Amino acid sequence: MIWREGDQMSAAPLLANHAVLHTEDVAATEEWLTPVLGRHELSVAATTRPDIRFHSYQLGSLRLSYLSLGASARFELAGARSGYLVLVPLTGNIWLCGTQQMRIAPGLGTVLGPSEPVSARCSADCGQLIVELNQAVLTAHVHSLLHNSSAESPIFEPLMRFDSGSAMSWYESLMFLERRANEAEGAGQEPIHPLVATELERALMTELLVAQPNTYSPALVRSRPSQPAGPVEKAVRLINEYPEVGHTVADLARAAGVSVRTLEKAFRTRFGLPPCGYLRQVRLKRVRAELTGPGAAKKTVSEVAARWGFSHFGRFAQEYRKKYHENPSETVRRHRAMRGPGTSEF
Numbered sequence: 185m186i187w188r189e190g191d192q193m194s195a196a197p198l199l200a201n202h203a204v205l206h207t208e209d210v211a212a213t214e215e216w217l218t219p220v221l222g223r224h225e226l227s228v229a230a231t232t233r234p235d236i237r238f239h240s241y242q243l244g245s246l247r248l249s250y251l252s253l254g255a256s257a258r259f260e261l262a263g264a265r266s267g268y269l270v271l272v273p274l275t276g277n278i279w280l281c282g283t284q285q286m287r288i289a290p291g292l293g294t295v296l297g298p299s300e301p302v303s304a305r306c307s308a309d310c311g312q313l314i315v316e317l318n319q320a321v322l323t324a325h326v327h328s329l330l331h332n333s334s335a336e337s338p339i340f341e342p343l344m345r346f347d348s349g350s351a352m353s354w355y356e357s358l359m360f361l362e363r364r365a366n367e368a369e370g371a372g373q374e375p376i377h378p379l380v381a382t383e384l385e386r387a388l389m390t391e392l393l394v395a396q397p398n399t400y401s402p403a404l405v406r407s408r409p410s411q412p413a414g415p416v417e418k419a420v421r422l423i424n425e426y427p428e429v430g431h432t433v434a435d436l437a438r439a440a441g442v443s444v445r446t447l448e449k450a451f452r453t454r455f456g457l458p459p460c461g462y463l464r465q466v467r468l469k470r471v472r473a474e475l476t477g478p479g480a481a482k483k484t485v486s487e488v489a490a491r492w493g494f495s496h497f498g499r500f501a502q503e504y505r506k507k508y509h510e511n512p513s514e515t516v517r518r519h520r521a522m523r524g525p526g527t528s529e530f
Contacts (some may be wrong), residue, residue, distance in 0.1 A: 198274070198286040198313060199239035200249040200443035201366050207236050213253075220249055220316055222265035229256040232308060232318070239433075241365040243376065244385040248365055263301035268317040270295050270392070270507070272358065275312030284342055291476065293344040293355075298337070313362065317389065325389045330403055336399055338398040348473040350395035357391055415440035416450045417458060421422055427466045428493040433459050467492045475512060476519045483513040 205216050214226045216375045220240070228234045233256030240247060246479070252275075271278060273291040279287050280294060282302035288294050296302055298319045306312075323337045346355040361384055368376045393404060405421050413436050419436040436459050437447040470492045475485065489512070492501035504512050 205238040222264040247316040270315040276307040295340040354395040
């Protein structure tokens with residue numbers, strides 16, 4: 185099964201409408217993967233018969249790919265790539281040995297720099313998304329964000345955790361992009377317009393730079409605009425800082441300094457939701473982050489739901505299932521089964 189944060193589990197490979205390769209031929213796979221991984225060597229365990237699936241979609245300079253090998257395998261990646269690689273396992277495990285040794289599994293990812301040689305071992309059940317970001321384009325994007333034409337290419341911390349905060353938002357954006365890419369050019373579907381593709385690519389790069397610690401993180405924090413907060417921003421900040429509080433629309437409107445009608449209209453324009461709907465979405469995300477985070481095994485679902493402001497458990501469970509396509513108890517069981525240390529020996 186494939187794990188998606190905020191989406192249903194699916195047995196189908198991702199980017200299925202953009203299949204490039206389905207083979208047992210390891211040599212042919214190496215050739216097809218070279219534009220993505222750069223110069224590399226691929227070896228598959230001799231006792232296994234591979235079932236290799238490679239799907240790929242180009243969006244501007246960004247390439248999004250899905251890879252599963254159906255067999256235990258090892259990659260030796262030379263440090264001479266044209267861009268950054270973000271590896272996001274959806275099933276199984278990847279053990280990496282480079283500047284750091286680590287194990288990544290569903291809920292974790294890694295960012296590999298263009299000049300970083302890496303040894304990677306994948307379990308037989310590993311299916312992963314690979315995001316390739318062109319180094320020159322990402323560096324130019326840093327220039328535009330910081331208004332600094334002399335900035336060098338960013339260096340990222342390697343381990344990503346998708347259980348909360350900006351990294352979770354980046355993961356959700358990645359899953360949205362995969363769905364858009366998979367629908368593009370399918371039966372009766374038009375390709376993504378180049379202008380839209382450019383904006384989607386920029387948004388994913390910006391979110392990665394904000395979400396994952398890197399050499400420009402302090403500068404990006406300082407570059408935040410200092411414009412006075414509007415009524416929506418005031419209400420959103422109040423909700424995000426205190427989602428467990430029983431905010432009413434009247435309370436939020438009073439704090440924002442506008443009428444209830446004005447605030448509701450502004451929220452629907454910005455988020456497509458009324459303030460109370462936005463509040464419930466924030467609470468659901470906080471519950472999910474706690475159910476999938478450290479120490480979750482010691483907590484009950486009802487206890488966590490109550491802590492984040494859900495007083496009616498049946499209604500909470502219904503809303504949770506609608507958003508995440510599984511019951512809260514299923515989330516807990518799944519993450520208990522797959523939880524392990526973020527690092528391990530190679």
